[in-house]
Amino acid sequence: xxxxxxxxxxxxxxxxxxxxxxxxxxxxxxxxxxxxxxxxxxxxxxxxxxxxxxxxxxxxxxxxxxxxxxxxxxxxxxxxxxxxxxxxxxxxxxxxxxxxxxxxxxxxxxxxxxxxxxxxxxxxxxxxxxxxxxxxxxxxxxxxxxxxxxxxxxxxxxxxxxxxxxxxxxxxxxxxxxxxxxxxxxxxxxxxxxxxxxxxxxxxxxxxxxxxxxxxxxxxxxxxxxxxxxxxxxxxxxxxxxxxxxxxxxxxxxxxxxxxxxxxxxxxxxxxxxxxxxxxxxxxxxxxxxxxxxxxxxxxxxxxxxxxxxxxxxxxxxxxxxx
Amino acid sequence: xxxxxxxxxxxxxxxxxxxxxxxxxxxxxxxxxxxxxxxxxxxxxxxxxxxxxxxxxxxxxxxxxxxxxxxxxxxxxxxxxxxxxxxxxxxxxxxxxxxxxxxxxxxxxxxxxxxxxxxxxxxxxxxxxxxxxxxxxxxxxxxxxxxxxxxxxxxxxxxxxxxxxxxxxxxxxxxxxxxxxxxxxxxxxxxxxxxxxxxxxxxxxxxxxxxxxxxxxxxxxxxxxxxxxxxxxxxxxxxxxxxxxxxxxxxxxxxxxxxxxxxxxxxxxxxxxxxxxxxxxxxxxxxxxxxxxxxxxxxxxxxxxxxxxxxxxxxxxxxxxxx
Numbered sequence: 001x002x003x004x005x006x007x008x009x010x011x012x013x014x015x016x017x018x019x020x021x022x023x024x025x026x027x028x029x030x031x032x033x034x035x036x037x038x039x040x041x042x043x044x045x046x047x048x049x050x051x052x053x054x055x056x057x058x059x060x061x062x063x064x065x066x067x068x069x070x071x072x073x074x075x076x077x078x079x080x081x082x083x084x085x086x087x088x089x090x091x092x093x094x095x096x097x098x099x100x101x102x103x104x105x106x107x108x109x110x111x112x113x114x115x116x117x118x119x120x121x122x123x124x125x126x127x128x129x130x131x132x133x134x135x136x137x138x139x140x141x142x143x144x145x146x147x148x149x150x151x152x153x154x155x156x157x158x159x160x161x162x163x164x165x166x167x168x169x170x171x172x173x174x175x176x177x178x179x180x181x182x183x184x185x186x187x188x189x190x191x192x193x194x195x196x197x198x199x200x201x202x203x204x205x206x207x208x209x210x211x212x213x214x215x216x217x218x219x220x221x222x223x224x225x226x227x228x229x230x231x232x233x234x235x236x237x238x239x240x241x242x243x244x245x246x247x248x249x250x251x252x253x254x255x256x257x258x259x260x261x262x263x264x265x266x267x268x269x270x271x272x273x274x275x276x277x278x279x280x281x282x283x284x285x286x287x288x289x290x291x292x293x294x295x296x297x298x299x300x301x302x303x304x305x306x307x308x309x310x311x312x313x314x315x316x317x318x319x320x321x322x323x
Numbered sequence: 324x325x326x327x328x329x330x331x332x333x334x335x336x337x338x339x340x341x342x343x344x345x346x347x348x349x350x351x352x353x354x355x356x357x358x359x360x361x362x363x364x365x366x367x368x369x370x371x372x373x374x375x376x377x378x379x380x381x382x383x384x385x386x387x388x389x390x391x392x393x394x395x396x397x398x399x400x401x402x403x404x405x406x407x408x409x410x411x412x413x414x415x416x417x418x419x420x421x422x423x424x425x426x427x428x429x430x431x432x433x434x435x436x437x438x439x440x441x442x443x444x445x446x447x448x449x450x451x452x453x454x455x456x457x458x459x460x461x462x463x464x465x466x467x468x469x470x471x472x473x474x475x476x477x478x479x480x481x482x483x484x485x486x487x488x489x490x491x492x493x494x495x496x497x498x499x500x501x502x503x504x505x506x507x508x509x510x511x512x513x514x515x516x517x518x519x520x521x522x523x524x525x526x527x528x529x530x531x532x533x534x535x536x537x538x539x540x541x542x543x544x545x546x547x548x549x550x551x552x553x554x555x556x557x558x559x560x561x562x563x564x565x566x567x568x569x570x571x572x573x574x575x576x577x578x579x580x581x582x583x584x585x586x587x588x589x590x591x592x593x594x595x596x597x598x599x600x601x602x603x604x605x606x607x608x609x610x611x612x613x614x615x616x617x618x619x620x621x622x623x624x625x626x627x628x629x630x631x632x633x634x635x636x637x638x639x640x641x642x643x644x645x646x
Binding site: 107110113114117118120121124274277278281284285288291292 | 433436440444600604614615
């Protein structure tokens with residue numbers, strides 16, 4: 001098969017994004033399994049070797065997953081990589097049902113299927129090539145009035161939420177901290193992608209980029225943004241149920257990344273209208289899947305429950321309609 | 324806009340398929356509304372003018388819808404027209420919530436969205452041009468060993484179900500009558516499409532097709548298949564709940580039409596692999612949507628019910644995991 005660099009990069013990025021989700025998804029399970037074993041033996045004096053090993057294995061898997069995710073941004077468009085993050089939710093739900101005996105109800109199963117279908121559509125319709133190939137390219141694009149406006153809006157919004165709205169409503173409305181995390185997160189992703197492209201250049205031999213002040217400013221901003229993001233993600237998770245925070249964050253975060261990426265990297269500029277429609281519909285499909293997977297987690301419902309409605313109850317309405 | 328005949332036909336077929344679903348979807352509502360009004364006044368002596376008018380309007384709308392559906396097959400591939408039949412389920416659920424006060428629960432709403440998204444993908448990835456343009460073409464294709472095998476399998480399966488399995492299991496397993504209806508239905512659709520192409524030819528000036536024995540054999544077969552189909556659809560609807568029959572029938576019927584159409588009309592022959600994947604995923608997405616819309620109809624669930632799980636219950640597990 002004869003493949004050009006753009007297509008090859010696309011498939012590298014795609015594989016990295018998918019495997020990153022597998023790593024992150026299984027890391028949740030390993031960490032939880034380790035902690036469960038630990039709590040079962042709490043009386044017997046604690047931190048055994050095996051359990052610690054499992055918890056650490058989970059942490060390391062998560063590190064590998066996040067690294068794979070970071071590298072994926074250097075190869076494929078953010079519009080592809082970010083939405084596929086949904087797969088980690090799916091893998092962790094699937095593995096939890098296998099290894100942790102957390103039963104997946106029928107809505108969870110349909111949610112998994114819908115998530116997978118949505119991810120397929122995002123892959124099918126995502127831009128196949130990136131428009132930014134060097135740090136210089138990016139530096140030039142950052143001056144784009146569209147992206148400057150986007151950044152200003154994000155910063156003003158976040159500062160308002162952090163200093164004015166958060167203290168009053170943050171503990172009753174999960175959307176406040178989720179919005180801070182998601183919008184700042186979109187800036188981190190834009191920076192990560194730039195860093196990734198820069199590192200790719202350096203590995204490719206362009207070592208003079210190491211002396212480029214822009215590279216280091218990018219690195220500092222990314223570290224700063226990720227720290228802010230972590231603080232508010234932890235606040236949200238402390239106060240609210242993961243099953244509520246996860247889908248909300250997915251929507252806000254992925255939505256902002258798609259928007260920011262569209263403005264900064266112009267990933268959609270060469271995309272035909274039907275791919276834009278397909279991409280957005282795929283994103284909406286994933287959101288529906290995650291919602292089904294998470295929102296009805298504790299609902300005790302299964303197909304046998306539904307069999308009670310199998311037969312026609314032959315009331316007058318039905319009879320009338322069949323006449 | 325400069326459009327070739329194939330593309331123009333595709334959009335004509337698409338519009339007809341969508342409007343047919345709107346007509347059929349609203350016809351259900353009108354008929355039901357008429358019957359409800361009738362039953363409310365049952366004591367006062369029955370068939371008033373207005374109620375009869377509504378019921379008849381429903382029946383006429385349904386006729387128009389079925390006609391539009393029939394004509395759609397003459398313009399667009401069956402792989403596009405049949406799956407879009409799902410939209411009639413969606414419109415009728417939507418209109419029932421507006422006009423009949425049948426509350427659509429949150430799963431019904433997500434189901435509608437997922438149905439719409441799936442339909443969009445089917446449209447995006449469906450073959451844009453049909454391969455059969457004349458009755459002669461079709462006559463030639465019917466001799467295809469693939470299609471002959473398909474027909475023989477369908478006929479043997481249906482006869483077995485009708486004469487051996489049906490009498491024993493038909494009243495306990497809805498899949499028996501649904502399979503008869505769906506598989507025979509796929510033969511009706513193949514015939515309808517042939518008839519549609521023939522009528523298009525005749526209207527286009529090829530009046531000698533009226534003297535073609537093949538046209539009349541096609542017509543007789545279609546009438547025969549539709550009658551059989553109706554008998555077993557009514558049996559299924561008499562015995563089982565519409566909410567169970569509708570999604571099952573959609574899956575069997577649409578699946579068989581896609582298969583038969585792929586064999587007979589070779590609609591997929593020129594389609595790139597990613598459109599085939601997209602088409603099948605779109606079909607699966609619609610199935611998930613219909614399942615959500617129908618299977619949980621009587622479940623009393625809404626977003627406020629879910630808000631009880633908003634907050635973290637701060638049990639030891641959660642604390643451990645956040646540490």
